[in-house]
Amino acid sequence: MSTLQLHEVTLGYVTKREATLALESISLEVKDGEFISILGPSGCGKTTLLSIIAGLLKPTSGHVSFQSVQSPEEENQVGYMLQQDYLFPWRTIEDNIMLGLKIKGIYSEKTKQFALRWLEQLGLADKKNFYPNQLSGGMRQRVALVRMLATNPSLMLLDEPFSALDYQTKLKLEDLVYQTLKAEKKTAILVTHDIGEAIAMSDRVVLLSPRPGRIHRIFDIPVELAKTLPFEARQHPNYNGLFQMIWKEMESLGSTS
Numbered sequence: 001m002s003t004l005q006l007h008e009v010t011l012g013y014v015t016k017r018e019a020t021l022a023l024e025s026i027s028l029e030v031k032d033g034e035f036i037s038i039l040g041p042s043g044c045g046k047t048t049l050l051s052i053i054a055g056l057l058k059p060t061s062g063h064v065s066f067q068s069v070q071s072p073e074e075e076n077q078v079g080y081m082l083q084q085d086y087l088f089p090w091r092t093i094e095d096n097i098m099l100g101l102k103i104k105g106i107y108s109e110k111t112k113q114f115a116l117r118w119l120e121q122l123g124l125a126d127k128k129n130f131y132p133n134q135l136s137g138g139m140r141q142r143v144a145l146v147r148m149l150a151t152n153p154s155l156m157l158l159d160e161p162f163s164a165l166d167y168q169t170k171l172k173l174e175d176l177v178y179q180t181l182k183a184e185k186k187t188a189i190l191v192t193h194d195i196g197e198a199i200a201m202s203d204r205v206v207l208l209s210p211r212p213g214r215i216h217r218i219f220d221i222p223v224e225l226a227k228t229l230p231f232e233a234r235q236h237p238n239y240n241g242l243f244q245m246i247w248k249e250m251e252s253l254g255s256t257s
């Protein structure tokens, strides 16, 4: 089993002008295959937390451990999906995806075929020779999803990946990402400002306090809701009550976003 563990993670940024305590004493365990959402007021340290989990930032104190079930030779621990797709405009969709494999140093005939299968599975096979500007925003985010899945990471970090999309595309992509990650039994951490999205996609919702971000409260999503596709989950009888509970809690923190 792979488990992500954060123990008393604290991070302070120090610049020439000031020191900012971004996160304080974050302890959290995320189990294999679990989907966690992080909610919290703007600037409370959500992206900082993902960067620490990804190993891009070292905590000032505390530690993070992640053990994967994959064997060391195919070990690729972390995949990132962001609000912007960061596709290179001068490369085709296929070349953009293969570049992701090359950057990670895992490009081979086997990984190329694996990536092409994902492209097909997510309905983009006929777009592989297109350039990013020939695709809609939703399609480009699907390409970003393929690029992440192609490297076969054990842990998926999703930093507001749907927030730049129109509402309908966002709801469709939420279902697709949820279905894909659940089918692959991937562990995922989603940063979002959307309470509904957090409820609809997750097993647990972690609410952070205003900066310095601390864990204010963790909401367990009832199993019957957590197992339902996000679009349907929003119509589940338990959804509204949970939404209001989290909304009120965020209001009590002095912010709704």
Ligand SMILES: Nc1ncnc2c1ncn2[C@@H]1O[C@H](COP(=O)(O)OP(=O)(O)OP(=O)(O)O)[C@@H](O)[C@H]1O
Binding pocket: 013, 014, 015, 020, 022, 040, 041, 042, 043, 044, 045, 046, 047, 048, 049, 211, 257
């Ligand atoms: N590189 C940096 N140097 C100094 N301070 C930083 C740096 N990156 C972030 N911060 C500060 O740390 C705090 C947390 O930032 P972070 O981006 O993690 O918050 P967030 O919750 O993701 O914000 P938002 O919801 O607005 O995206 C903020 O006060 C931010 O200004």
